[in-house]
Amino acid sequence: MEIRKPIPVADAVMHIMNHVKKLGAETIVLEQSIGRVLAEPIVARHSVPPFNRSPYDGFAIRAEDSKGASGDNRLEFTVIGEIGAGYVGERPVEKKEAYRIMTGAQIPTGADAVVMFEQTVETESGFTVRKPFETGENISFKGEDAAEGDVLIVEGTLIHAGTIALLATFGYAEVSVYQQPVVGVLSTGTELLEVTDELVPGKIRNSNGPMVKAQLTRAGVPFKEYGTTKDDLDACTKLVERALEETDALITTGGVSVGDYDYLPTIYERLGATVLFNKVAMRPGSVTTVAVLGDKFLFGLSGNPSACFTGFELFARPALLAMMGNRAPYLPHLKAYLAEDFTKPNPFTRFVRAVWKLTENGLAAAPAGFNKSNAVSSIARGNCLIVLPSGTRGYSAGDEVDLLLIGSEQGAKDWVL
Ligand SMILES: Nc1nc2c(c(=O)[nH]1)N[C@H]1C(S)=C(S)[C@@H](COP(=O)(O)OP(=O)(O)OC[C@H]3O[C@@H](n4cnc5c(N)ncnc54)[C@H](O)[C@@H]3O)O[C@H]1N2
Numbered sequence: 001m002e003i004r005k006p007i008p009v010a011d012a013v014m015h016i017m018n019h020v021k022k023l024g025a026e027t028i029v030l031e032q033s034i035g036r037v038l039a040e041p042i043v044a045r046h047s048v049p050p051f052n053r054s055p056y057d058g059f060a061i062r063a064e065d066s067k068g069a070s071g072d073n074r075l076e077f078t079v080i081g082e083i084g085a086g087y088v089g090e091r092p093v094e095k096k097e098a099y100r101i102m103t104g105a106q107i108p109t110g111a112d113a114v115v116m117f118e119q120t121v122e123t124e125s126g127f128t129v130r131k132p133f134e135t136g137e138n139i140s141f142k143g144e145d146a147a148e149g150d151v152l153i154v155e156g157t158l159i160h161a162g163t164i165a166l167l168a169t170f171g172y173a174e175v176s177v178y179q180q181p182v183v184g185v186l187s188t189g190t191e192l193l194e195v196t197d198e199l200v201p202g203k204i205r206n207s208n209g210p211m212v213k214a215q216l217t218r219a220g221v222p223f224k225e226y227g228t229t230k231d232d233l234d235a236c237t238k239l240v241e242r243a244l245e246e247t248d249a250l251i252t253t254g255g256v257s258v259g260d261y262d263y264l265p266t267i268y269e270r271l272g273a274t275v276l277f278n279k280v281a282m283r284p285g286s287v288t289t290v291a292v293l294g295d296k297f298l299f300g301l302s303g304n305p306s307a308c309f310t311g312f313e314l315f316a317r318p319a320l321l322a323m324m325g326n327r328a329p330y331l332p333h334l335k336a337y338l339a340e341d342f343t344k345p346n347p348f349t350r351f352v353r354a355v356w357k358l359t360e361n362g363l364a365a366a367p368a369g370f371n372k373s374n375a376v377s378s379i380a381r382g383n384c385l386i387v388l389p390s391g392t393r394g395y396s397a398g399d400e401v402d403l404l405l406i407g408s409e410q411g412a413k414d415w416v417l
């Protein structure tokens with residue numbers, strides 16, 4: 001039997017990332033751009049705000065007219081009209097005059113300060129103030145948010161709800177984004193039943209397929225469904241061949257270890273694919289195998305649910321995001337303290353499904369229960385991975401550990417572990 005040589009997790013990640021080819025750009029309508037990656041920077045096409053405007057409901061005045069105002073010396077202004085948001089003043093504000101003005105409305109010519117309603121007492125022809133106002137007081141200035149020509153968001157950034165607001169602000173009805181890879185998902189295993197099937201002896205329901213598809217969806221990557229296949233070498237080879245013709249990457253689950261029915265290694269050989277690695281010094285997911293055929297990726301994720309989940313997040317996700325041009329394809333990395341002892345030795349780097357929580361002592365992380373490679377409950381409970389480096393043991397509550405966040409829309413530019 002072949003003895004596989006485990007490589008460090010960081011090396012495995014780098015082997016994959018070195019093979020990534022960024023896809024081309026395409027132009028799509030703004031409404032469909034959520035979750036895509038900008039193939040152009042967002043440049044301020046005009047100033048924001050585009051004009052000086054009022055941040056309050058109140059009165060637009062000339063600051064100099066309020067000079068000397070006090071509780072004992074209230075100064076009066078005459079209101080010459082009203083400006084609601086969307087309107088402009090008809091004429092300049094002259095001495096001791098004011099426009100009634102609403103939040104968001106353009107400051108009329110001549111005026112250079114805004115008095116909030118709450119700071120006034122109404123009179124028959126206007127209002128009085130009891131304090132002087134400075135030039136520029138309560139004015140939201142043209143360009144204070146963004147100046148025309150500024151590069152506000154760089155190319156390679158994920159478009160999220162806030163990005164959509166910025167694009168809309170500048171009239172980007174269409175936006176240039178990177179194309180998305182099409183990713184096939186195939187679950188292998190003679191033991192696999194459909195979600196709708198009743199359990200029968202020896203069989204289990206396919207949970208990896210639905211999980212991986214959900215992980216892809218969460219990462220903003222479309223998938224093509226190849227269902228499940230029995231552990232049959234010829235049938236499985238044909239399916240993988242077809243899937244590779246139709247996709248940019250194929251994610252398989254199961255069949256990558258050294259068992260009699262673990263056929264993926266043979267299939268890679270038959271296809272003439274180059275195996276980048278077939279053993280990683282990590283747990284779970286040590287058997288994760290990644291191969292390439294031309295520009296196409298074959299992610300051979302483990303059949304064990306926790307290993308499959310982890311393999312996707314660590315290896316498939318950054319590769320697919322980088323194909324989509326995302327400059328921050330890695331899971332965000334934080335430091336936290338362990339909420340409980342973790343005494344097991346870690347011969348390989350261990351990724352513990354865990355739950356993070358902010359406490360008065362800072363960010364805490366606790367293992368999310370039954371944490372073996374074949375665990376499914378802890379992936380449901382967890383919202384992060386605690387990373388315990390290989391060669392360590394005997395962690396105590398309070399020890400500082402590395403944490404990788406799961407499900408975060410924002411990513412990290414570098415792999416830091
Ligand atoms: N002699 C050795 N045996 C094993 C080794 C080893 O190094 N030497 N590695 C172990 C490790 S670690 C893992 S992880 C597993 C990996 O196995 P495979 O990736 O080949 O996956 P399978 O054998 O197909 O299945 C493993 C396990 O997962 C269940 N499974 C498979 N697919 C699904 C699915 N879609 N949904 C839910 N559960 C699934 C399957 O029933 C098995 O229980 O190998 C160890 N063995």
Ligand code: MOO
Nearest residue numbers: 285286287307373
């Ligand atoms: O590859 Mo297995 O998940 O290490 O436990």
Ligand SMILES: [Mg+2]
Nearest residue numbers: 255257259262
């Ligand atoms: Mg196996």
